[in-house]
């Protein structure tokens with residue numbers, strides 16, 4: 001080691017130490033939320049895994065606790081603001097403080113305008129309402145509860161999507177609208193909570209192999225279609241969101257707020273591929 005150089009472990013501790021922090025991750029029974037809860041717990045945070053799937057979240061919390069993690073589970077529908085507030089308040093009590101909140105729970109809105117069922121005239125109103133309640137309202141409820149219960153200097157991280165940053169004809173209207181909406185919520189809340197030193201940021205994943213939409217992305221043709229829209233030529237694994245999640249929860253991101261980070265294998269770096277371009281309609285322009 002060079003004289004005066006900081007020890008490797010000391011550098012990692014200075015930048016990425018989350019030991020003892022109290023955390024809540026919503027949507028933690030599966031996929032990206034579970035991967036986030038796992039990395040925080042592995043690094044020594046005290047984590048509440050919150051999810052609407054009571055069996056799933058209890059099972060994962062027991063599994064992680066069996067590996068020595070300081071974790072517990074809570075059942076919540078993020079569309080219910082009172083229930084969300086209760087989960088965050090109880091987490092603060094049980095963990096001693098609430099320092100990190102991941103507003104990650106979300107659901108699919110079904111197909112997008114590339115298929116007839118996802119086109120404007122076919123969108124089901126009840127499904128639109130539910131997706132907006134969960135994917136936009138649930139994030140707002142989690143931000144509000146975090147504003148009440150998170151410690152000064154804490155972190156709030158929202159899971160958006162690349163479908164909220166640019167048009168994505170593969171996903172449903174409500175999904176795209178909600179994921180764009182949460183980016184705006186992150187802008188607003190970063191200004192609001194910045195005065196308390198609370199940092200608010202968003203992760204915008206591309207195509208990640210999870211159980212969303214019934215795990216459709218695991219089907220080879222679907223995976224291939226999504227993979228072809230990336231620079232890396234493949235879809236991602238939930239574990240590939242862990243590094244960014246840990247960064248946003250840790251001292252390393254102390255001057256980062258109001259930002260949205262893509263984890264998408266380069267999908268947003270590319271112009272649309274022929275497969276997702278609309279077919280030109282001759283004579284469609286007025287006049």
Ligand SMILES: NC(=O)c1ccc[n+]([C@@H]2O[C@H](COP(=O)([O-])OP(=O)(O)OC[C@H]3O[C@@H](n4cnc5c(N)ncnc54)[C@H](O)[C@@H]3O)[C@@H](O)[C@H]2O)c1
Nearest residue numbers: 027029030031032052077078105106161207208210211212
């Ligand atoms: N997988 C992807 O390609 C992808 C891409 C961009 C964004 N996202 C977003 O990532 C987040 C996590 O999704 P995922 O892909 O890991 O899917 P997933 O289905 O594997 O996990 C989502 C979890 O959220 C829970 N959940 C759903 N509705 C809930 C509610 N109302 N209250 C509480 N919990 C609820 C589910 O029970 C599930 O455990 C979502 O916000 C999703 O929109 C996923």
